[in-house]
Amino acid sequence: MNSETLKRHFRESFKSIGRNRWMTFASISAVTVTLIIVGVFMTMMMNLDKIATNLEEDVEIKVLVDLAADDAAIKELEKQLKDNPKLTEIEFSSNEEELEIMIKGYGEEFALYKQGNPLRHVFYVKATDPQDTIKVAKEIEGYDYAFEVKYGEGKVEKLFNILNTGRNVGIVLMIALVFTAMFLISNTIRITIVARKQEIEIMKLVGATNSFVRIPFILEGIWLGILGAILPMILITLAYFNLYDYIQPKLEGELFQPLSKTPFIYQLNGLLLLIGIFIGAWGSFMSVRKFLKV
Amino acid sequence: MIKMKNVYKKYANGVVASNGINIDIHRGEFVYVVGPSGAGKSTFIKMIYREEVPTNGEVHFDNINVGQLQQKEVPKLRRRIGVVFQDFKLLPKLNVYENIAFALEVIEETPAEIRKKVNEVLKLVGLTQKARMFPNELSGGEQQRVSIARSIVNQPELVIADEPTGNLDPETSWDIMDIFEKINARGTTIIMATHNKEVVNTIRHRVIAIEGGIIIRDEIGGDYGYE
Numbered sequence A: 001m002n003s004e005t006l007k008r009h010f011r012e013s014f015k016s017i018g019r020n021r022w023m024t025f026a027s028i029s030a031v032t033v034t035l036i037i038v039g040v041f042m043t044m045m046m047n048l049d050k051i052a053t054n055l056e057e058d059v060e061i062k063v064l065v066d067l068a069a070d071d072a073a074i075k076e077l078e079k080q081l082k083d084n085p086k087l088t089e090i091e092f093s094s095n096e097e098e099l100e101i102m103i104k105g106y107g108e109e110f111a112l113y114k115q116g117n118p119l120r121h122v123f124y125v126k127a128t129d130p131q132d133t134i135k136v137a138k139e140i141e142g143y144d145y146a147f148e149v150k151y152g153e154g155k156v157e158k159l160f161n162i163l164n165t166g167r168n169v170g171i172v173l174m175i176a177l178v179f180t181a182m183f184l185i186s187n188t189i190r191i192t193i194v195a196r197k198q199e200i201e202i203m204k205l206v207g208a209t210n211s212f213v214r215i216p217f218i219l220e221g222i223w224l225g226i227l228g229a230i231l232p233m234i235l236i237t238l239a240y241f242n243l244y245d246y247i248q249p250k251l252e253g254e255l256f257q258p259l260s261k262t263p264f265i266y267q268l269n270g271l272l273l274l275i276g277i278f279i280g281a282w283g284s285f286m287s288v289r290k291f292l293k294v
Numbered sequence B: 001m002i003k004m005k006n007v008y009k010k011y012a013n014g015v016v017a018s019n020g021i022n023i024d025i026h027r028g029e030f031v032y033v034v035g036p037s038g039a040g041k042s043t044f045i046k047m048i049y050r051e052e053v054p055t056n057g058e059v060h061f062d063n064i065n066v067g068q069l070q071q072k073e074v075p076k077l078r079r080r081i082g083v084v085f086q087d088f089k090l091l092p093k094l095n096v097y098e099n100i101a102f103a104l105e106v107i108e109e110t111p112a113e114i115r116k117k118v119n120e121v122l123k124l125v126g127l128t129q130k131a132r133m134f135p136n137e138l139s140g141g142e143q144q145r146v147s148i149a150r151s152i153v154n155q156p157e158l159v160i161a162d163e164p165t166g167n168l169d170p171e172t173s174w175d176i177m178d179i180f181e182k183i184n185a186r187g188t189t190i191i192m193a194t195h196n197k198e199v200v201n202t203i204r205h206r207v208i209a210i211e212g213g214i215i216i217r218d219e220i221g222g223d224y225g226y227e
């Protein structure tokens, strides 16, 4: 493609945008609304993801040791745990230490148990990959001298469930929105195609290639997508910066922190722009395929 | 140059527009296609530049099997053929010069080539003075000359015209025929569907008469043959 052709394609695609203003406005608005929702949702999901990861990383697995286990058996269990690459931060806590923890946590009444300590020895371990917590806990249950394995007391599962449900609902919603926007764009492009029917007919008659006929329309779709992405990018950047400055100081020293402004906001903006371009290009591609027959 | 073998064309609505056409047209010929309305003249012509594909049989342009041509090969064929219609098909928002240049721009000719070629054909059709005028400022004959100029600006080997004088008064028709004669004299093959009895009977060329999708007569220097 030479530079004359490229200039021509750009010129034609801009002309069309100026020509059917109403549909152009409707398409751009649809992309804008879609991307604002996508952006807000992504911001929420990505931050929740980070919080979840923070929390997950803190979930301990508690391995209660069999009462029948002697010192050698305990050593053997420890070795088994340490040799498992899926486990990390293995710490032993004797039944006396466990009782101390109880007393500290629940009060001096528990000191009575110092005579006949009913507690077991415990290993505290963590899964190397927090996502593996449940699986690896099941695995430990199979070890000799592991009497019982506890983890997060159902918290982990609940967290994962909530996150996954949220994600799925959001994804369905976003796909529906993206399709609506694509549909509107493809309608806008259709109007352009109809308006230029005669021109296209002559182009084909004199031997213009299919891609030559197609490119201005695809470009027009892409412009609509980009124009639709501008407002969401600005709004979400401003909102996130303000929200971050407001929330972050309050969470100083807490386990979970919002995602820092950069690179997060660059990534999000890049993603929104790409989705905008994709919506535009795909919407117009569908129209071109259907109404241009090239 | 053009060869049709047992060409049969049935439209989606069941109408059979070609019912076994066999023909051979040579390079440099001037061929009239005559016959009543609905006989299948336009269909015959459209199958040559692949506006329509035959349902059965073969259409060849030199060694190209036009009916079997892949979609992406069609532009190559079209660049070797110029087409002129009864209704001119000019773009109203472009002036004379731009309408002609359009045909070269969209096949990505260089600006210098475009300028040279457009000026050449403007001279050939006698519209150099009116290059900046718009279609609605021209007479029917002048518009048809623009359309002819556009069809030949890329120096095609074949020019196809579907009733090019159908919308023109007799006097203007002769002017238009003069231009086609000039183009043919340069070696370009011409296939022209026409209802113009005077023209066919005066400027003698090969006449193919189609009726009911069949060639009923094929005669070099023949006459129009209908009332």
Ligand SMILES: Nc1ncnc2c1ncn2[C@@H]1O[C@H](COP(=O)(O)OP(=O)(O)O)[C@@H](O)[C@H]1O
Binding pocket: B011, B012, B013, B015, B016, B017, B035, B036, B037, B038, B039, B040, B041, B042, B043, B044
């Ligand atoms: N695109 C089409 N779809 C269906 N029928 C058509 C189409 N084009 C032409 N026909 C029919 O095919 C027959 C031949 O038409 P055409 O080739 O245009 O004849 P002519 O040019 O000799 O008048 C006519 O009956 C016409 O109605």
Ligand SMILES: [Mg+2]
Binding pocket: B041, B042, B043, B162
């Ligand atoms: Mg016809």
